[in-house]
Amino acid sequence: MFSPVVLGALAALLPAAVQAIPSSAQARAADAIANPYTGYTIFKNPEYVAEVQAAVQQISDSSLASAAAGVEDVPVFFWLDQVAKVPNLTTYLAAADAEAKSSGSQQLFQIVVYDLPDRDCAAAASNGEFSISDNGQTNYENYIDQIVASIKQYPDVRVVAVVEPDSMANLVTNLSVQKCADAESTYKTCVAYAIEQLATVGVYMYLDAGHAGWLGWPANLSPAAELFAQMYSTTGSSPYFRGLATNVANYNSLTTDSPDPITSGDSNYDELLYIEALSPLLVDNGFPAQFIVEQARSGVQNIRSAWGDWCNVKGAGFGLRPSTDTPSSLIDSIVWVKPGGEADGTSNSSAARYDYHCSLSDALQPAPEAGTWFQTYFEDLVSGANPAF
Numbered sequence: 418m419f420s421p422v423v424l425g426a427l428a429a430l431l432p433a434a435v436q437a438i439p440s441s442a443q444a445r446a447a448d449a450i451a452n453p454y455t456g457y458t459i460f461k462n463p464e465y466v467a468e469v470q471a472a473v474q475q476i477s478d479s480s481l482a483s484a485a486a487g488v489e490d491v492p493v494f495f496w497l498d499q500v501a502k503v504p505n506l507t508t509y510l511a512a513a514d515a516e517a518k519s520s521g522s523q524q525l526f527q528i529v530v531y532d533l534p535d536r537d538c539a540a541a542a543s544n545g546e547f548s549i550s551d552n553g554q555t556n557y558e559n560y561i562d563q564i565v566a567s568i569k570q571y572p573d574v575r576v577v578a579v580v581e582p583d584s585m586a587n588l589v590t591n592l593s594v595q596k597c598a599d600a601e602s603t604y605k606t607c608v609a610y611a612i613e614q615l616a617t618v619g620v621y622m623y624l625d626a627g628h629a630g631w632l633g634w635p636a637n638l639s640p641a642a643e644l645f646a647q648m649y650s651t652t653g654s655s656p657y658f659r660g661l662a663t664n665v666a667n668y669n670s671l672t673t674d675s676p677d678p679i680t681s682g683d684s685n686y687d688e689l690l691y692i693e694a695l696s697p698l699l700v701d702n703g704f705p706a707q708f709i710v711e712q713a714r715s716g717v718q719n720i721r722s723a724w725g726d727w728c729n730v731k732g733a734g735f736g737l738r739p740s741t742d743t744p745s746s747l748i749d750s751i752v753w754v755k756p757g758g759e760a761d762g763t764s765n766s767s768a769a770r771y772d773y774h775c776s777l778s779d780a781l782q783p784a785p786e787a788g789t790w791f792q793t794y795f796e797d798l799v800s801g802a803n804p805a806f
């Protein structure tokens with residue numbers, strides 16, 4: 418699996434990291450250097466299953482409806498995009514625990530930690546519930562504490578987390594945006610708090626790393642690697658901080674022989690090229706990161722007018738299914754993080770969270786608020802699915 422260099426680095430790091438892990442997680446510390454997905458069944462996110470089932474009921478075309486029903490079988494991450502969702506996490510972990518006991522197969526649950534104060538600092542569509550000027554850091558720490566308390570109740574369920582989509586990438590490239598510059602130190606403090614606390618209950622974490630068309634540009638790779646490695650070392654180099662997640666909620670292919678014309682100028686035109694370019698720089702900075710790569714909406718390529726377009730892109734299709742069978746030993750798993758069918762942002766220009774990207778000519782309209790169900794978009798993702806359902 419690992420190159421000898423990476424193995425050596427991990428072995429050197431393990432004893433100190435194990436000592437730092439409290440007893441509740443210590444028993445599992447020996448597993449922490451392995452791919453967390455190996456040997457586990459992913460427990461499906463009940464919230465997404467319910468959304469898909471309701472969506473299927475609305476489809477009159479019987480062949481499309483039967484294809485759409487297949488989406489329910491794909492494990493998709495559960496987004497903790499507000500503190501009020503933490504009780505649902507407890508419910509789902511309890512169900513996963515019961516499933517493990519009745520089936521005898523170990524269960525893994527996938528979450529997205531996504532509630533930073535002044536969230537989505539360079540865009541508008543996903544502005545969150547906390548603000549830095551109004552007790553944001555304390556509110557965030559309370560949010561994390563509640564997640565930790567929930568997970569602690571179910572030590573047999575393995576939890577994998579994507580940590581704070583877009584946050585670090587915004588700090589690499591968007592400090593010219595005042596809201597991002599003002600949020601820089603709070604983002605770092607809050608993300609570090611999340612990583613340290615989630616490690617105490619054995620959560621395997623992948624910090625969000627943007628995508629090939631963002632941090633994959635050659636000029637961005639070194640600053641990105643330095644920032645990720647800094648987060649790794651300042652949080653104690655825990656083996657539970659497993660690595661980085663790429664392409665979350667984006668549309669890039671994992672590999673391609675024919676680069677999309679919009680990628681012109683970036684030699685890292687797909688996610689594998691990006692990961693292979695970033696990895697050695699991370700290792701040089703002391704972070705032997707592994708990766709997971711989102712492919713939920715990457716089934717159709719060459720659909721964007723510009724690589725920076727991210728909102729409800731028209732013509733997208735569901736992509737490669739989650740699997741630990743990946744093209745590189747650096748990639749632990751292909752994953753579906755974005756619940757396909759939930760909107761990226763509203764196209765209503767008078768809404769408070771309106772972002773102009775959601776009314777570009779390559780964005781499907783009219784679109785509802787970020788995170789809410791967008792039936793026509795879901796149906797298009799099913800029609801365009803590659804592989805097909």
Ligand code: BGC
Pocket residue numbers: 496498542543544755756759760761762787788789
């Ligand atoms: C939204 C979240 C939502 C997530 C998954 C984000 O763009 O801001 O509210 O949970 O997408 O759909």
